[in-house]
Amino acid sequence: MMDASNGSANFEEINSFFDSAPSLKDGEAIKRKVEEFLEGRANRVVCVTSGGTTVPLEQRCVRYIDNFSSGHRGAASTEYFLKAGYAVVFLYRRGTCQPYCRSLPDDPLLECFEVTNGSNVTVNPIHAKTVEGAIIDNHLAVTRGTLLKLPFTTIFEYLQILQLIALSMRSLGPSALFYLAAAVSDFYVPWESMTVHKIQSSSGPLDMRLAQVPKMLSVLRKDWAPLAFCISFKLETDTKILVDKANMALKKYNMDMVVANELLTRKEEVIVVTKGGNVIVQRDKTESGADVEDPLIKLIVDTHSSYITSKQIV
């Protein structure tokens, strides 16, 4: 079987994607932030990606295609990685769920605070513990320098920043971990073929042809950070094809692990697919509020430990 991801075609596609992408705003400042965050770090570092990427349909963008993702998985996983002693680069979609904020309502400022005696603003006692926990834990992670947050919106920004992080983390060798939970667009409109102005609605149905986004996993694996431990995610709505698709991704992109999840049950269980076999990871149903990310990150941390040891022996 011809595998485009291993041939030169894929690298040409990737080069052409980056060459034609709009240039990253504040690229130099982001690069500096990442380098400062990683400077002198000997311990393990994980790059957690989270939330969906957008695909603009017009250069002066009014419409775009989006991938549904609350960012809950990435935020929860970040908390457990921090707890396990990792430093975390959290590459997240603007507006999605933040670490330590998972239990807060949608609009915490308006929903958690109340006005007493006419003009005293206090936190509602029901939410007090959650609100204080969120603020304190986030504050600690940021001030201790173990959490760096970087936002993205479009597929272009996401892949440009991911490349920049990966090239900086390359020097960490096997201590670097990529946990690619973001919902990345499969299809996009190349910038140079995109209409400049808003598409007009007066002329009947709209026909669109979207190009495939080149798969960056292979270039991350081969070029950007070849020694890093790499975990990608596979989300499907059809359980019948889920594990097969995850296995294909594992082989095609030479991942160390693929986390397979199904849209409706993704908060209850995931299937961890590796070359050594598959493991079903479930949340602890006997404990209220327990989530699937807790046992998942434990499993990943152990597997990453073995990986680091194996690379040192070699």
Add this chain to the structure above:
Amino acid sequence: MMDASNGSANFEEINSFFDSAPSLKDGEAIKRKVEEFLEGRANRVVCVTSGGTTVPLEQRCVRYIDNFSSGHRGAASTEYFLKAGYAVVFLYRRGTCQPYCRSLPDDPLLECFEVTNGSNVTVNPIHAKTVEGAIIDNHLAVTRGTLLKLPFTTIFEYLQILQLIALSMRSLGPSALFYLAAAVSDFYVPWESMTVHKIQSSSGPLDMRLAQVPKMLSVLRKDWAPLAFCISFKLETDTKILVDKANMALKKYNMDMVVANELLTRKEEVIVVTKGGNVIVQRDKTESGADVEDPLIKLIVDTHSSYITSKQIV
């Protein structure tokens, strides 16, 4: 010129849109909320719509098309309508800007609060006034019963809830105002022709055909609330066609006013298009923090007053 919006074709399209849409979750509860909010109200009521609608591409939705809109215009306008004595039904896209929260940072809980002496959570003095203002003003509007907030996400939810609000506001006659600032999708995939599962990315480029969303403005005007004062919005990125498009919408849908705005200058000025002529409304550039919604809502309130008077004389 044949005008489809006046023919029966448009009503057939609209019926078919509603018939094939997934049924509105909590529709009965939303209807009750609106009726309770309006009960016994003799004064003016405005329905402000705000934010963009999504168009799902799959029934078990992973991908969707979205319309860019921060919801800033709708939130700001709601504040000025409340100040002018209107009761406001605020129909907004989940996660977009809320009234009184315009000056807050993206993630107010994490950005406005700080930890002092290890574990005391206090509001950062720089943000204190904004944070307290937001909480108090929102609290007052909600407890006084002058502000009802209703969230939507998809184009289906948006149009179903709008219909329900309009049918309830119909009895207010000319005291009802519709301020339709939401960025509504022009194209969609009809539910019955939508793929159930996630679209697979393995088979080359993706070709999509999107149908036109039937224009609801004409049915709102003719059927749902015939005596209401109706304002729609026209956003373009190309100034050359903006006013022509706004004039066409004014005539085609028999609006009382169309607010024309251009993507890049929309926070500086808008053009108010009416049958009597066009007025350019600009923000007061001599005052820092002044916005274009302040003079815009003043103009609308005056025009609405004349409209009510004219209907009473008749």
